Amino acid sequence: MDGAGAQVQTAIDVLKQRFGDRLTTNDTIRARHGTDESYHAPMAPDAVVFPQTPEEVIEIVEICRDHKTPIIPFGVGTSLEGHIAALEGGVSVDLGQMNKVLEVNAEDLDVTVEAGVTRKQLNEYLRDTGLFFPIDPGADATIGGMTATRASGTNAVRYGTMRENVLSLGVVLPDGRYVRTGKRARKSSAGYDLTRMFVGSEGTLGVITDITLRLYGIPETISSAVCTYPNVDDAVNTVILTIQSGVPISRIELIDEVQMQALNKFSDLGYAERPTLFFEFHGTEAGVAEQIESVRAISDEFGGADFAWASKAEDRSKIWQARHDAHYANMQLRPGAKAWPTDVCVPISRLADCIAETRKDIEESGLLAPIVGHVGDGNFHVDMVLDPDDAEEVARAAALNDRLVARAQAMDGTCTGEHGVGYGKIDKLAGELGEAVDVMRSLKQAIDPNNLMNPGKIVRL
Numbered sequence: 001m002d003g004a005g006a007q008v009q010t011a012i013d014v015l016k017q018r019f020g021d022r023l024t025t026n027d028t029i030r031a032r033h034g035t036d037e038s039y040h041a042p043m044a045p046d047a048v049v050f051p052q053t054p055e056e057v058i059e060i061v062e063i064c065r066d067h068k069t070p071i072i073p074f075g076v077g078t079s080l081e082g083h084i085a086a087l088e089g090g091v092s093v094d095l096g097q098m099n100k101v102l103e104v105n106a107e108d109l110d111v112t113v114e115a116g117v118t119r120k121q122l123n124e125y126l127r128d129t130g131l132f133f134p135i136d137p138g139a140d141a142t143i144g145g146m147t148a149t150r151a152s153g154t155n156a157v158r159y160g161t162m163r164e165n166v167l168s169l170g171v172v173l174p175d176g177r178y179v180r181t182g183k184r185a186r187k188s189s190a191g192y193d194l195t196r197m198f199v200g201s202e203g204t205l206g207v208i209t210d211i212t213l214r215l216y217g218i219p220e221t222i223s224s225a226v227c228t229y230p231n232v233d234d235a236v237n238t239v240i241l242t243i244q245s246g247v248p249i250s251r252i253e254l255i256d257e258v259q260m261q262a263l264n265k266f267s268d269l270g271y272a273e274r275p276t277l278f279f280e281f282h283g284t285e286a287g288v289a290e291q292i293e294s295v296r297a298i299s300d301e302f303g304g305a306d307f308a309w310a311s312k313a314e315d316r317s318k319i320w321q322a323r324h325d326a327h328y329a330n331m332q333l334r335p336g337a338k339a340w341p342t343d344v345c346v347p348i349s350r351l352a353d354c355i356a357e358t359r360k361d362i363e364e365s366g367l368l369a370p371i372v373g374h375v376g377d378g379n380f381h382v383d384m385v386l387d388p389d390d391a392e393e394v395a396r397a398a399a400l401n402d403r404l405v406a407r408a409q410a411m412d413g414t415c416t417g418e419h420g421v422g423y424g425k426i427d428k429l430a431g432e433l434g435e436a437v438d439v440m441r442s443l444k445q446a447i448d449p450n451n452l453m454n455p456g457k458i459v460r461l
Helices: 003-022 027-032 054-066 119-129 143-148 194-198 232-244 257-267 285-301 313-324 326-332 348-365 391-410 426-433 435-447
Strands: 047-049 071-074 091-094 101-105 110-114 166-172 178-180 207-214 221-228 251-255 276-283 305-310 338-345 371-374 379-386
Touching (some): 003 047, 003 054, 027 047, 054 166, 054 207, 101 119, 143 207, 166 194, 221 285, 221 313, 232 276, 276 285, 276 313, 326 379
Parallel strands (some): 071 091
Antiparallel strands (some): 101 110, 221 305, 371 379
């Protein structure tokens, strides 16, 4: 065992003495904590520890700091760019037992939760208050993980992403200090915006222990619809004109014909296997009716047909659960295969061009790669379904991903709209932001000089 390995083992021994059965080196649990939902190679930590309070997180960080042991914060493992892989070993800090809703301020429309609270748990807790938290990445992720990866999802076109909905954070820094990044006020011009710095930091700057979030009133009326189009261009142009017309739509999702085939088979939907948009409208009864008429008129211009409405909660739930299950549905198109999900985001005016060029690229590559996306804000996903043991096919998928990212960046877009960087897109970030990545590196070195917090993610030191 080398010196670094000996220090890690010493840290584990100290943690075991302090936390007992809440520290484990079980191979199965370790493997689970080094594996996310991505295609990237998993890497297990040396141990997993389960704190129950911020004070315990402080203890864990201090012990790891003293023994130069890497720390990898863990929510539920639903990330998509290798965020939780223990690239240099170390200790996975599973925050799942820190799952209390600490304070609801209904009058102020905010709530404070521990990092291990999941989005579904939070909305169930809020059900009788008339309030809800709208950020919906699909998976029942923890609020801490959603904050760390700057998650968004299907509702982002109206309600924004985690960036817009986190008011303040409690964070344990790599040196063991606990800091709060702000108060509950809806705006502040007091000092650096530390909250935004930690939102999307992917565990590389500290361990997020508690989060104060914006809440919203549950809409009086909610209605969903499904509409098919002659081709993807017509569907995308419907989206663009809807957004440019200022219709306050809540969700607008693109499903291409291959993706619809997968959803029909996996979720038993029965829709026409054509390019399709899923819509959802929130507001008063009159407001929703006005939104629907506006979108119907725009849709008619582009050949939209077969509007199917869902106003009952159970019918809406079926539509959106199917959308959230798209990744799993795609793998059923080719049993035994694995899916490599990737995403980009471009300005809305470039969306049609980017998707059209991407579809042509997919056809030329010969890959099975459905397209689905939160196109209301220019974000779409390509889910490449492939044989992981076929080196030539994997190489084609990697090349397709490279071209997709380069295309989006050339259109003044980004290599990832919501999946994050992790270690899967670390080189793409450098190509996108250039010297700005050096500034990120300087911040990382200032806050985490020993590079213990989730090393190997976002920036290389």
